[in-house]
Structures are given as C-alpha cells and as structure tokens.
Amino acid sequence: MLDSLKIALQYITPKHLLSRLIGKLAAAEAGALTTAIIKLFIKQYKVDMAEALESDPGSYPSFNAFFTRLLKADARTICADENQLALPVDGAVSQLGDINFDSIFQAKGHDYSLTTLLGGKPEIAQPFLGGKFATIYLSPKDYHRIHMPIDGQLTDMIYVPGELFSVSPLTAERVPGLFARNERVVAIFDTEIGKVAMVLVGATIVASIETKWAGTISPPTGKTVQHWKYPDQGENSVTIKKGEEMGLFKLGSTIVACFEANTIDFAELVAGDVTRLGDVFATIKK
Template identity: 55%
Template sequence: MQYPVPHHLLSRLVGRLAECRQPALKNALVRAFIRRFGVDMAEAAEPDPTAYATFNDFFTRALKDDARPIGEGVASPADGRLSQFGAIEAGQLLQAKGHRFSAEALLGGDTEAATRYLGGSFATIYLSPSDYHRVHMPLSGILTEMVYVPGRLFSVNAATTEHVPGLFARNERLVCHFDTEHGPMAMVLVGAMIVAAIETVWAGQITPLPHGEVQRIRFDTPVRLEKGQEMGRFKLGSTVVMAFAEPVTFAERLDPGVKVQMGDSLTAP
C-alpha cells in the first residue's frame, strides 16, 4: 500500500508541522505523543515537555549524562530493536527472513567501498517513535567520507522490512565512513516515511537535499568522534545500519528483535 504514497511530500509536510513554534499546538502535539507512546521524561535532561521550542526539539531531546552507560566492545549506537545482525555473506546483508540486500547498493553503488566489507559483519537497529533519537558512536573513529544517497521513504517498521525487497538500499540515506581501531566502519542513517530530516554533529541538517543524485563529501580536516559520543539524530524514527570490515563476535544473549539501549555492549566478552 505504500508504493503509490507521495513519500517525500508527506514527510516534508510533517516536518513543517514538527517545526511549529505556536505554543498551544506544539504542546498539544508533545503531550499527545507522550501519552500515545509512553515516553519516560524522567530520563531527559529537560524533563518538562513544554520547555521545548518545537516538537522536533522534544523528539530529539538529550538524556541525562548518566542515563546510558557505555559498555565494552561494539556499543549499540541507539535505543531501539536489534532487528538483524551477523556476517556479511557474499556481499549481502540480511534484511528480514527471505530478504537480503547488497552492501554495494546500501553504500550508494560504491563498489570499492563495498569490497572492504566482504567477510565483515553488520548490525541493524530500528528506532521506534517512542525511542531516544540521537545516534552515537559504537566505536571511536575518524570520519573520512560522508555520502548522501537519494531514494524513497518507505516505512522501516517490521512489517515493511518483511515485504519491501532491498528496503534499506532503496530509501534515502546518509552513509558515514569511519576509520576505527577495529578497521573501516560504515554507519548508514536510513530515512523513512515522515522522517523530516537527518542531522550530523559535524554538518548539521543534511537531508533532504534538493538534488536527486548521490553526493560525496570528503574531509581533509579529520573529524574524530569518541565511542559513545553523539554523531547524528533523526527527526522522527528510522533505522541505523552498521557495517564492519572486520568480523564481529556478537554476544550469545542477542536475538533478532531484542530491545537494546544506546551504549549496550553488542559483542561477546
């Protein structure tokens, strides 16, 4: 049913509403959202929901400094569900049962970049509307390139991932390449229906861009981010796909669909 929907138009209209600064409307939207999704404001750095200037400010709210301890090894970059994880097999990542997609397509058709991840590992985190929506570094790293890839804006919930082939390689997304102590790592922030924008801490708001073509930005001045440091955020919920050039041994306690929080260790001791 999502195929004929005007994804971008709907998402941009929602984005305008989320930036509304009229107090009565903004506060009504925030309170309704908190009731609908059971948002715990006690862990927010600013617990008063009416203190935020816009709905987007509320949605991308910061947490208290001690709200998310950072675990050992590869840490979860966000709150959400670990929808899939494991080995990248023959250049393919698992999306859902019966659906795989290629690393090359995910990375915007970059064959050279995709070859770095042959034999590596991946993990996908789905952020629901009720989750904390800032994205943090799973490992310390130096940003080497950022790639904007235009695309559709299908929903990325479980039902859609089971029925839309190559979903994460079809949606609009931002690919961030890092060099880490464990080798190359790509963090892919995937857009989705009614996601108004994707931001990074080094460049501000990136999506939506006006030109429907792949755009690459390299960084001559190194941008270094430490493990656990914020690297970006979604204005409404979406998905993060991580790809690692080196194999990752994931913790045995993890199963597809398990709930995780930012900072939780994803790797075996």
C-alpha cells in the same frame, strides 16, 4: 489483508511530499498547541520523560525539539571496556549477522546488496565484503540521537537519494531491498578494527537526517549520489570518540552498522532484542 493494504498504500503515497510537509509542521512553534501534541505523543507511545534532560513537555518550543530531546547525563552508561563496542542507539534489533559476500539479510525472503546500501560504490563496500552487519530500528518512543560504537576518524560521507518507505518491521518483511532503496546517509570511519560504516536510513515522515560535523544533510533531497571525503588531520578532520553523538533523526528511522570480517563478535543479541545506548554491542577479536 490489512497489512497488504498498508504496504500497497506506501507505493502510491507521495512519501517525499508528505515527509517534508510533516517536517515543517514538526518544526513549527505553536505554543500551547505544540505542548498538547507533545503530551498526546508521550501518552500514546509511553515515552519515559524521566530520562529526558528536560522532563516538562512545555519546555519544548517545537515537536522537533521534543523528538530530538537530550537525555540526562546519567541516563545511559557507555561500556568502559576498551575491547567492547557500545550499542549506538536505543531501539530494537531488526537483524544482525554475517554479510554473505555482498548480501545483507533484511527479513525472511529478502536480502539486499551491501554495495547498493553504501551508495553503489564498490571501493567503499569492498572492506565489508564477508563482514558483519547489524540493523537497529528506532521506534517513535526512542531516543533519536546516534552515537559512536567505537572511536573513529571520519573518512567519507555519502548521501544516497531514494524512497521514503516506512522502516517498521512489517515493511521490512514486505518491501524488497528496503534499506538499500530508502534515502540514506553513509558515514565511513577508520577505527582500530578497520573500517566501520554507520548508515542512517530515512523513512516516511523522517523530516531530517543530521550529522554532528555537517549539520542537516537531508532535506533538501537530491537526485544524485553525493560523496564527501575528509582529511585525517587539520581543521576539516573529524574524530568522534566511543559513546559520543554522531548524528540524529528528526522523527524515527533505522541504522545499519557494518564491520570488516574477523574483527568483532556480536554480544548475545537476536532479532527483536531491545537495545540501549552504551550497552555492550560487540567484543573485539584478538
């Protein structure tokens, strides 16, 4: 009953308004009050500050600065084998496996459309039909910067307006088409194994989605899909190496990574497994 109530409330809550309001509060620099909130959050969610570049809660001027904290240089090791992809985030596996033509598995009883996820553009989705996907959930305690699993040349970025449902495991089990309904930013890369899609999915109280090449994408929110193309050379080209940062969330969310068919084999990961940035994500098929 309680779970059903939690889901029902999400349908009627003004999620965009709430998220933007919390975003403003999270950006506020309120001195001792900000530090007190950060300390409470650390205690509540058991955040490991020993890994943070700045371990003192008082060193962060805003909650956003704390939430998007950098890690120490030696806190994570990126797998060095050229035949292996690196996990792009700290989090937990929600689901991973095969894309069944245009269908991605969300949770028991729920699938959603790959094409819809990628902005409703068949030409963008086509390379991934029958490929593989991995959905990774970032909890409040996790490091919230997203890194590249493989060297990539950016070709497309798509902003897709949508809802801001929670992306918690409970919501994934109860809300049909969750990741293809929520606001999201899709980044498409050319890599040595073909196209790779990195989808940054917004959620309730996610105050911002940013990329390294374009800065803040949302907010402001839009009501239409927006599509940017990037050249393969020149000052506007974007190349990101394996393990380098590609974007971040201000407050937590989920990523969905998509790969072409017959290009990779995932590491021994199953739903529920904890992920750590830089560990082995997949092996390239030869």
